[in-house]
Each structure stands twice: as C-alpha cells, then as structure tokens.
Amino acid sequence: MGRHSVFVKEKTRKGLWSPEEDEKLYNYITRFGVGCWSSVPKLAGLQRCGKSCRLRWINYLRPDLKRGMFSQEEEDMIVTLHKVVGNRWAQIAAKLPGRTDNEIKNFWNSNLKKKLIKQGIDPNTHKPLSENYQVRNETNCTDKASSLLMPKLPNMSNSAEIEQPFHFNSKRIFNSEAITRQLTEVSRNQLVSKQVFDPLFLYEFQANVNPIGHYVHHHNQIEGNQDFGFCSNFQHGQMTTESGISDSSTSRMSTSNSSNTMISHYSSAGIQMNEMLEWDADNKIDSLIQYPYVGIKNEENFSNNNNNNNPLSGENLDVFHHI
DNA sequence: AAAGACACCAACCGCCCAACC
DNA sequence: TGGTTGGGCGGTTGGTGTCTT
Known part of the structure; x- marks a missing residue:
C-alpha cells in the first residue's frame, strides 16, 4: 500500500x-x-x-445514516447532480443527508445506470442513447455500461420500443417496469430536461407493493429515526425486514404506506433548499437542483432529527444485543 | 434439484492532496 | 523545502444471495 x-x-x-x-x-x-x-x-x-x-x-x-431505499426524490437528485458533476460521488452525497458516497455509487452502478439506459439515456453523458450509440459504434468505444448493455437495446428511434422494458431479471425489474410504464416519451424527456415530482406516480408505484415486508422496514427507518438508522431488526451487515428479506433493489419504493405517506416521503429526502444553496462548490448546480423540490413540503428536518438524538443512548447501543 | 448467470453491495485498493515536521 | 503521514475519494473486486435454465 x-x-x-x-x-x-x-x-x-x-x-x-x-x-x-x-x-x-x-x-x-x-x-x-x-x-x-x-x-x-x-x-x-x-x-x-x-x-x-x-x-x-x-x-x-455512523448514526446519521439513513439506510434503506432511495426515494424518488433522491433518485432524481442523484441523476440531476450526476448530470452536472459526473462521478463525484462525495459531492453528490453531500447533498443527500444520510447517504454515503459509496451507497450512492453502488446505487448508481446497480440501478440508476440501467434505469437511464432503459429510458434511452446515456448514463455517462445524459444525452439520448441513440446519438451516442452511433458515435460509440463509430469509435468502437468499450465503455462498460454502454458496451455491455447496448446489444440489448432496442432501436431508440422507435418510441414504441422504448416503452418495452428490457429483459432484466423478472423480479428485480419489478420497480423498473412500474417506472417505465409511467414514462412516456414526453415524460421521460421531462425527467431529463426538467425534474418533475409527481405524487401520483409514486402512489401508483407503491400500489404494487406488498405493504408489509421491505416497505415496513423503510417506513420505520425514515419516520422512526430515533434509533439512528439502526432499526430494531438490525442484523450484522444487513438491514432485515419483517419478512427477513434484506434490502435490495426490489424494495426501492417510496417511503410510507401510512396516512403520512407523502409527507414522510418528502422529508425522507432530507434535502432543503437552503442546504442546496449553500453548496458553493459548483454554483451552476444550484439552479439545476432547485426545481425538483419546489412545492415539496418538508415538515421534518432530517439533520435536526438526527442531531437531537443522543448517540450514547442505550437504545442505540442496543443494536448489538440483537446480533 | 443443481449449476450457472446475474445483481447487489461491502470492502479494498491506489491515487491525490493537504497538513505537518 | 522536501519528505512523511493521514484523510478523502473514485474505481474495482469478491462474496453472497437470487434468479434462470
């Protein structure tokens, strides 16, 4: 070393x-x-x-880790920020309280990258794949994401084909299909050119989810953040659900099935406008990252919530008693 | 039922840079 | 001023679980 x-x-x-x-x-x-x-x-x-x-x-x-699934806002945020700063995961993580660069990086590589490709967007350039595909073919580019997935891509000039999900693992595609169904050519363009938060979209999204299981875990995680990100059924190396299934991309749903669904969903992103505006590293980003959150009600301050907790409480240390 | 393929993610590796001596 | 150290970061790897054939 x-x-x-x-x-x-x-x-x-x-x-x-x-x-x-x-x-x-x-x-x-x-x-x-x-x-x-x-x-x-x-x-x-x-x-x-x-x-x-x-x-x-x-x-x-770290006690202030959010863990669990990424909310739709977080996903949008990551995509938007990645569009501007690229693979600077630390910078992106700095705008997503409770998320680590490693977590975001993994999520990007395992989930978002593919999702963008499915939407006909090059995850590297954030431009329509059809253009890049031509360029890449011409230049014999060996980019991992593109070269591996490209052969599976339908003709992107045909919007009808874009709507067809690729043949990913049938279980894992679960969320992606739901998303894809919502994304017409127009809405997909909106997603890229202008991030739009659509509560109905999320509602339908959740409608396909077994309200127990993965989801409960995340629900507790966000709303009951008293335990610093350690949920009661914490097991070493895993955040288990009531059904005993560890978190996976399959469970990446929005946050709540309670009456507070949207509120907790909003707050789960833990992103505040003033935080964004404080980001002086790249001022040009500010204008980009503000619009997804216009109108979002943020009743809870994730940071404050965490700061109010006592890291030395028995409750927190109790996590190890479950191991 | 078993083997191979695939996906996810925790952890490691190596580089860079700032602080310190 | 140059060498050393420690921390931060992005890329990559390998273990493990799940799915497909």
Missing part, C-alpha cells in the same frame, strides 16, 4: 466486519469521537487498519 505502511506491518484483518468489531468501533467512536483514524484500531482494540475503520464508520456505523 505504499505510504500506508502501517497496514503492511501490522497484522490487520480484512473482509467483512464481525458484530464484535462493529461493537468495538461503535462504542469507541461514540465515546471518544473521531480523532486520528490511524490510532483508532489500537485504542478500540481492533485488528483493522485505520482506513478500514474510517470506512466502516462512515459507510455503515
């Missing part, structure tokens, strides 16, 4: 974290805070490198 000589000298564990390791790290950080990561493993009694501890904390143990 070159400069990170510590990792070579010390016997460091690799691979998945055990519940005991999680507990040690969690207890240490919540008690003493994040100082020098390189000293954390020793002080916390872990045989991990500091870098690994940092990653584990940031991507998994």
Whole structure:
C-alpha cells in the first residue's frame, strides 16, 4: 500500500466486519469521537487498519445514516447532480443527508445506470442513447455500461420500443417496469430536461407493493429515526425486514404506506433548499437542483432529527444485543 | 434439484492532496 | 523545502444471495 505502511506491518484483518468489531468501533467512536483514524484500531482494540475503520464508520456505523431505499426524490437528485458533476460521488452525497458516497455509487452502478439506459439515456453523458450509440459504434468505444448493455437495446428511434422494458431479471425489474410504464416519451424527456415530482406516480408505484415486508422496514427507518438508522431488526451487515428479506433493489419504493405517506416521503429526502444553496462548490448546480423540490413540503428536518438524538443512548447501543 | 448467470453491495485498493515536521 | 503521514475519494473486486435454465 505504499505510504500506508502501517497496514503492511501490522497484522490487520480484512473482509467483512464481525458484530464484535462493529461493537468495538461503535462504542469507541461514540465515546471518544473521531480523532486520528490511524490510532483508532489500537485504542478500540481492533485488528483493522485505520482506513478500514474510517470506512466502516462512515459507510455503515455512523448514526446519521439513513439506510434503506432511495426515494424518488433522491433518485432524481442523484441523476440531476450526476448530470452536472459526473462521478463525484462525495459531492453528490453531500447533498443527500444520510447517504454515503459509496451507497450512492453502488446505487448508481446497480440501478440508476440501467434505469437511464432503459429510458434511452446515456448514463455517462445524459444525452439520448441513440446519438451516442452511433458515435460509440463509430469509435468502437468499450465503455462498460454502454458496451455491455447496448446489444440489448432496442432501436431508440422507435418510441414504441422504448416503452418495452428490457429483459432484466423478472423480479428485480419489478420497480423498473412500474417506472417505465409511467414514462412516456414526453415524460421521460421531462425527467431529463426538467425534474418533475409527481405524487401520483409514486402512489401508483407503491400500489404494487406488498405493504408489509421491505416497505415496513423503510417506513420505520425514515419516520422512526430515533434509533439512528439502526432499526430494531438490525442484523450484522444487513438491514432485515419483517419478512427477513434484506434490502435490495426490489424494495426501492417510496417511503410510507401510512396516512403520512407523502409527507414522510418528502422529508425522507432530507434535502432543503437552503442546504442546496449553500453548496458553493459548483454554483451552476444550484439552479439545476432547485426545481425538483419546489412545492415539496418538508415538515421534518432530517439533520435536526438526527442531531437531537443522543448517540450514547442505550437504545442505540442496543443494536448489538440483537446480533 | 443443481449449476450457472446475474445483481447487489461491502470492502479494498491506489491515487491525490493537504497538513505537518 | 522536501519528505512523511493521514484523510478523502473514485474505481474495482469478491462474496453472497437470487434468479434462470
């Protein structure tokens, strides 16, 4: 690892974290805070490198993590931001409270990328695929996303064919089909050129979902954020649902089936206009990312919600008792 | 029922950069 | 001023679960 000589000298564990390791790290950080990561493993009694501890904390143990499914706003937000900043996941994550760059990156690669391609949009350029396809064919481009998926693409000049979902895994396509059904050529263009939040769309979207199971998990996650992102049925490395099925793309539904459906859905995005406007890294983005949230009622402040929680409460530490 | 294919995601790797000495 | 260290980031990999054949 070159400069990170510590990792070579010390016997460091690799691979998945055990519940005991999680507990040690969690207890240490919540008690003493994040100082020098390189000293954390020793002080916390872990045989991990500091870098690994940092990653584990940031991507998994951190109390303010939202976890669970991405809401439609979050999806739109990611697409919109990616259009502007590209693969700068950290920048995108900074605008999505409770989400990590790694999480967003994975979600993009496993879900959004394909969704965009299905919509006839090149995920790299955010332009219609038909144009790029021609260019790529001419230049023999070996881009992974395009080259792998391109052979399956229908003729994008035929709008009727665009409506046909590709032959993805029948279960996993579940959400995507619902989305695709909603997306006429016009609406799809709107999605790209101007993000539009459509509650009805979401309502229909959810109508196909078993109200129990995956969904309940997410519901608890968002509205009952008292447990810092650890839900009561937390298991090591997994956020399980009542049906015992771990989260997957299949369960990426909007947030609530309660009477507060839309409200919690709105707030679940955890995005506020003032937060966006504070983003000085790329001012040109601001104008782009404001419109999806116009008119959105944000009754809860995700950040505040989290800040009000006590990270050292027994409830939070209780998560490890379930492991 | 079993094997292969596929999808997801946690974690690792390597590079970059800023801070420190 | 140059070397070292630590943190951050994006790309990639490998394990695991699920689906298809």
